[in-house]
Amino acid sequence: MQAPRTSFSRAVYELFSSMRFAISLLTLLAIASIIGTVLKQSEPYSNYIIELGPFWFKIFALLGLYDVYHTGWFLGILVFLVLSTGSCIYRQTPLMLREIRSFREHATEASLRGFAHRADLAVGIAPAAVLERLTGYLAVRGYRYKIRAEGEAQPVLIAAKTGSYTRLGYLLTHGAIVIICIGGLIDGNVPLKVQELLGYKKVETRDLASNQVPAISRLSPANLSFRGSISIPEGGAADVIYLNVADGYLVQDLPFQIHLKKFRIEHYATGQPKSFESDIVITDPDSKKGFEGTVSVNHPIVYRGVAIYQAGFGDGGSRLTLNGWNLFSPAAGSFPFKGEVNQASRLANGQTQYSVEITDFKAFNVQDTGEGEDDEAAPPRDFWRNAERALGDAASSAPKKRAHNVGPSFQYKIRDAQGQAKEFHSFMLPLLLEGRRYFVSGVRGAPNEPFRYLRFPADENGAIDGYMRLRGTLFDKTLYPEIARRFAISATPNAAEQALRIKLAESTAKLLEIFARGGFEELAKFIEGSVAKAEQEKAAEAYFKVLERAGFEAWQLSRERAGQKPAQIDEQTALFVRDSLNAANDSFYYGSPVYFQLDHYDEVLSSGLQLTRSPGKNIVYAGSVLLILGVFAMFYIRERRIWLLVKSGEVLFAMSSNRKTLDFENEFGQHKSNLANLLKG
Amino acid sequence: MEAVQDYRQVSFFRGLSGFDWVYAALLAAGSVYAFNLYGGYMDVYEKGILFLIAALLVGLGWFWKPVRILLPAVALLALFGVSQYHGELARAGQAFWLKYLFASQSAIMWMSALFVMATGGYWLGLALRSDFVNRVSAAITWSATAMGLIGLLVRWYESYLIGADVGHIPISNLYEVFILFSILTALLYLYYEQYYANRQLGAFVLPVISAAVAFLLWYAFGRDAQHIQPLVPALQSYWMKLHVPANFVGYGAFAVAAMVGVAYLFKSKGLLANRLPDLAVLDDVMYKAIAIGFAFFTIATILGAMWAAEAWGGYWSWDPKETWALIVWLNYAAWLHIRLVKGLRGAMLAWWAVVGLVVTVFAFLGVNMFLSGLHSYGTL
Numbered sequence A: 001m002q003a004p005r006t007s008f009s010r011a012v013y014e015l016f017s018s019m020r021f022a023i024s025l026l027t028l029l030a031i032a033s034i035i036g037t038v039l040k041q042s043e044p045y046s047n048y049i050i051e052l053g054p055f056w057f058k059i060f061a062l063l064g065l066y067d068v069y070h071t072g073w074f075l076g077i078l079v080f081l082v083l084s085t086g087s088c089i090y091r092q093t094p095l096m097l098r099e100i101r102s103f104r105e106h107a108t109e110a111s112l113r114g115f116a117h118r119a120d121l122a123v124g125i126a127p128a129a130v131l132e133r134l135t136g137y138l139a140v141r142g143y144r145y146k147i148r149a150e151g152e153a154q155p156v157l158i159a160a161k162t163g164s165y166t167r168l169g170y171l172l173t174h175g176a177i178v179i180i181c182i183g184g185l186i187d188g189n190v191p192l193k194v195q196e197l198l199g200y201k202k203v204e205t206r207d208l209a210s211n212q213v214p215a216i217s218r219l220s221p222a223n224l225s226f227r228g229s230i231s232i233p234e235g236g237a238a239d240v241i242y243l244n245v246a247d248g249y250l251v252q253d254l255p256f257q258i259h260l261k262k263f264r265i266e267h268y269a270t271g272q273p274k275s276f277e278s279d280i281v282i283t284d285p286d287s288k289k290g291f292e293g294t295v296s297v298n299h300p301i302v303y304r305g306v307a308i309y310q311a312g313f314g315d316g317g318s319r320l321t322l323n324g325w326n327l328f329s330p331a332a333g334s335f336p337f338k339g340e341v342n343q344a345s346r347l348a349n350g351q352t353q354y355s356v357e358i359t360d361f362k363a364f365n366v367q368d369t370g371e372g373e374d375d376e377a378a379p380p381r382d383f384w385r386n387a388e389r390a391l392g393d394a395a396s397s398a399p400k401k402r403a404h405n406v407g408p409s410f411q412y413k414i415r416d417a418q419g420q421a422k423e424f425h426s427f428m429l430p431l432l433l434e435g436r437r438y439f440v441s442g443v444r445g446a447p448n449e450p451f452r453y454l455r456f457p458a459d460e461n462g463a464i465d466g467y468m469r470l471r472g473t474l475f476d477k478t479l480y481p482e483i484a485r486r487f488a489i490s491a492t493p494n495a496a497e498q499a500l501r502i503k504l505a506e507s508t509a510k511l512l513e514i515f516a517r518g519g520f521e522e523l524a525k526f527i528e529g530s531v532a533k534a535e536q537e538k539a540a541e542a543y544f545k546v547l548e549r550a551g552f553e554a555w556q557l558s559r560e561r562a563g564q565k566p567a568q569i570d571e572q573t574a575l576f577v578r579d580s581l582n583a584a585n586d587s588f589y590y591g592s593p594v595y596f597q598l599d600h601y602d603e604v605l606s607s608g609l610q611l612t613r614s615p616g617k618n619i620v621y622a623g624s625v626l627l628i629l630g631v632f633a634m635f636y637i638r639e640r641r642i643w644l645l646v647k648s649g650e651v652l653f654a655m656s657s658n659r660k661t662l663d664f665e666n667e668f669g670q671h672k673s674n675l676a677n678l679l680k681g
Numbered sequence B: 001m002e003a004v005q006d007y008r009q010v011s012f013f014r015g016l017s018g019f020d021w022v023y024a025a026l027l028a029a030g031s032v033y034a035f036n037l038y039g040g041y042m043d044v045y046e047k048g049i050l051f052l053i054a055a056l057l058v059g060l061g062w063f064w065k066p067v068r069i070l071l072p073a074v075a076l077l078a079l080f081g082v083s084q085y086h087g088e089l090a091r092a093g094q095a096f097w098l099k100y101l102f103a104s105q106s107a108i109m110w111m112s113a114l115f116v117m118a119t120g121g122y123w124l125g126l127a128l129r130s131d132f133v134n135r136v137s138a139a140i141t142w143s144a145t146a147m148g149l150i151g152l153l154v155r156w157y158e159s160y161l162i163g164a165d166v167g168h169i170p171i172s173n174l175y176e177v178f179i180l181f182s183i184l185t186a187l188l189y190l191y192y193e194q195y196y197a198n199r200q201l202g203a204f205v206l207p208v209i210s211a212a213v214a215f216l217l218w219y220a221f222g223r224d225a226q227h228i229q230p231l232v233p234a235l236q237s238y239w240m241k242l243h244v245p246a247n248f249v250g251y252g253a254f255a256v257a258a259m260v261g262v263a264y265l266f267k268s269k270g271l272l273a274n275r276l277p278d279l280a281v282l283d284d285v286m287y288k289a290i291a292i293g294f295a296f297f298t299i300a301t302i303l304g305a306m307w308a309a310e311a312w313g314g315y316w317s318w319d320p321k322e323t324w325a326l327i328v329w330l331n332y333a334a335w336l337h338i339r340l341v342k343g344l345r346g347a348m349l350a351w352w353a354v355v356g357l358v359v360t361v362f363a364f365l366g367v368n369m370f371l372s373g374l375h376s377y378g379t380l
């Protein structure tokens, strides 16, 4: 091995090839990796700003902590690791090769006496037979040996060894690390990083159509390695993919076009997804030939070195037909509204203009609890009941319908003229919550908030119309006198109490009016303003009872007007009325005057495909194979050396190994007694 | 020259007995039978895996003789269990043998109970210095392992009774892999127990299995997690059959190493000093366990990368689970460097092995609990 020329390069080489440096790099690598797992990576930047505040957001951004594994400094650590391990190999290889070849037959008696594992063995057999016996023994024990005899006077030394190839283990494992890192760096796309650094490529952050993205943010089909994704609606096609970089993206032009014919989701009987499959057609402008195939999870298609994976799915522009209900108008009916996912439509409510943007549609919603989306509705966890089941068997006693499909849902935003938006999430079919059925619609003000759900009770036909008619009645001032009258009559069976009836009717009408203005809160305000403090609680209770019974009368009235027979007076009806009052009250906090119910839909899915070209993959795999071979060679080929110095009447036996284990101790003991026996005669 | 012939080392194959060959023949026949029966439903990789596993089990039995009894016994009892179903899942709760012994859930409960008994037994043996008690504990540990294996095999069959499309090898969620972990850790321990002719370490290794059992029971009773669930599309791959077991040999070995590390620390502090094996023995077991764990963990991580390349479109995505696997791996690589290159021994390495288990447990459980990523099956 040649010494590097100058002392500086010598010092660098010393540093790089030292184990301390390697361990420091590995520690650094581990710490950086941990950061990347603790801080969620590649989120939209706005999330980080909310989470960290503007100051730390900037500092973290500067350090590249939102995409740690692709920052220059992280790749730098890997490069240094390659250099360090490489120079370590460079330094150790000659030593290792010498170890593999050498028998160390020049060991002196003095040095052998310094061994921890040695013994003096007495010779009882004819001196002429000693050498033959010893070498014979070594041979049957699988040792190779070399004999050094220098002249008559000198004692003869037999130097033997076995398992030297353990040293190859070092070369294989450490070489493998270098090879794997190089493969990884190729796929980490170092050339692109450099171009970005030098300003030849710029990340696009605007929301543009793919063909509008300028050349500086586009990568040519010849790009060595990439990993990006694209979402293609059924019937659509794409010839680019998007690579997510920092808070934006780059557009990678593909050497071919992918057309999505059909996307399929299959489900198990329980409703969980069983498979995602995309039927695609690839058209290659070079060969002019088409290529058809199906991509599914765990079954990618590789075409011209580009692997195409099933990564996800979404809505590709389903057409929805909705019924809109004005939540505060006296009208019982709805108006039709048509929309398409990912499109905005105008909606006018009196003077105010809104824009309705349908953002998502799902035909299937599998829920685990049978209790709907409500965050508070946690599954009941009865320890002993579960224990009984767990002691039984794993399959047949599964709780009935643990997970099942609750039907379609859709998501939309309603944006006012000022651009402020609220987001809604509604289910098409009523969900079973605490034993009763509700139409559920959630609302939130910002994407990182959870939805708060409003429940409209389903009527006896499982439809929303019943509630909507009752709501119309409750918000129709002209009907209050009639409702109040009916309630007053039912509350005072004695017809003689006419005066009381009138008074009761008056206050009931007033109550309805207050409720229609702002729900329970308005009612509470009224009570605070008109009732003595000590009496308030009692008054609230009484008012609430009146409201419920008036609600019941309103329900009957609404049915009458719709030409239906009166509802039965039972628990079921009482609950429906109570739920309706709650829903009407909650409508004040719903954030939109309109509730949309999904009437029917025409589903169009889109398939999320991931495309990668990773020329480093085979390099990494080759390195991996070497790594495994090397690890086993290092651990399970044991290098052992034996020296036998044959003197007159005595043999000095010494032994060494590069692994000081108990196995070695045992083996030494065995050899010692075997050799002693052999030499005794 | 004849004198040395007495010391000839018999080659591995010549040393095999008739029983070894009968065992191999049984396994070969069994795998060919399975192939004929189910080959039509397997893809080429699964066929390869079937014969690979058969070959590995032959090798394991030849290398470590008790396996030649364990496996046929487990196979026989599991087949008996399966025969009791008559194709009806409901019989798990009705047929006598199933209800009380061989339905998967019953077998797993037996495994749990036996492991806990064995833990107590080893401690009693340590306290009384009774080799007899320790022998009994070892026998219980073997039985627990057998029941666990039977439980998994029958569960495999049960999953197909739920539905042909639901059926899958029972190593697909946290509940199932905890059973696998218990079994593999016990087997690794039993191997070392025999190799070092030393039964005191059971008192240290079995508690970690009991802890796994405690988790298992909590997971089943508290979280109702014992039900067989169909596989999400990402897990429908032959890679699972290779990646998961390899990983759990690694985890099991690291757990053994850490618990032996605890024994080492006890002994070096003078606790139970005259009841535990020599420090040199403890050190040796620790090294051996970490070496085998490291080797298997390396394989598992590489297999995982290959699977990821097929399922997610990249062999390495810096997903939290992957990243933590790397951290675990780097940690043990550092441990091995310190011991083998720097030649360090003693309490420091024992502590490190214990800390290593903490890191490993985080990679195994903590990532699922606290971090989100692509490995999102098996939440708590």
Ligand code: HEM
Pocket: A017, A018, A019, A020, A022, A026, A084, A085, A088, A089, A092, A166, A167, A170, A173, A174, A177, A634, A635, A658, B333, B336, B337, B340, B341
């Ligand atoms: C990611 C980086 C590395 C990994 C995973 C790694 C892994 C290993 C492993 C597992 C061993 C086994 C211990 C043995 O059986 O001897 C080993 C040994 C060794 N490593 Fe590393 N190593 C790495 C980097 C380095 C570097 C950079 C150096 C250079 C200073 C180095 C020097 C050595 C030496 C000298 C041995 C002992 C070889 C022997 O005596 O057989 N290692 N390494």
